Amino acid sequence: MANGDEVEFITPINRLKMKVGSGDGPIKIDPEAIKRAEKALESLADDFDDWLSENLQQLRDALATVRAEGGDTEDNRHAFYTATHDLKGLGSTLGYPLVSRISGSLSRLVESVDGPLAPHMQTITSHVNAITAVVAQSAQGNDDALGTQLAGELEDLVNKALAG
Numbered sequence: 001m002a003n004g005d006e007v008e009f010i011t012p013i014n015r016l017k018m019k020v021g022s023g024d025g026p027i028k029i030d031p032e033a034i035k036r037a038e039k040a041l042e043s044l045a046d047d048f049d050d051w052l053s054e055n056l057q058q059l060r061d062a063l064a065t066v067r068a069e070g071g072d073t074e075d076n077r078h079a080f081y082t083a084t085h086d087l088k089g090l091g092s093t094l095g096y097p098l099v100s101r102i103s104g105s106l107s108r109l110v111e112s113v114d115g116p117l118a119p120h121m122q123t124i125t126s127h128v129n130a131i132t133a134v135v136a137q138s139a140q141g142n143d144d145a146l147g148t149q150l151a152g153e154l155e156d157l158v159n160k161a162l163a164g
Helices: 015-020 031-069 074-093 097-112 118-136 145-163
Strands: none
Touching: 031 074, 031 118, 074 097, 097 118, 097 145, 118 145
16 A cells, blocks of 8 residues: 555444344344244253253263274274263253263363373263263252262363373
């Protein structure tokens, strides 16, 4: 750009502001749209437990494969990591923060171990069993003292395993 050129500032259109209002008054959201969204969520709520159960079964299947094959293949690690990662995301979304926390701990272990998973099978199995118990007990929310303590102990096990 030469020294004598003028600069033009372009302000993009704020489409969100056009839809919900300027902020000078109440937000302009159609109450019927809210009702439709709530109804859609209610219809999905019935599927939540199925999604959680399916992902938990994928984790159990991955554990069985890792046990049978030693966990040393790239495919085994990927399947196991994917299952833990998916549960980590689903847990909080579906109201199971302990599932997310425990899955996150397990995911961290699986992705951080450079060598075989075999030496860590007890810790891995403990994580899978804990996730299974949380789901079986429908331990939703953050107020399960025993589950919170268990999650902390599992995180400690992972920290020790990764420390050497």
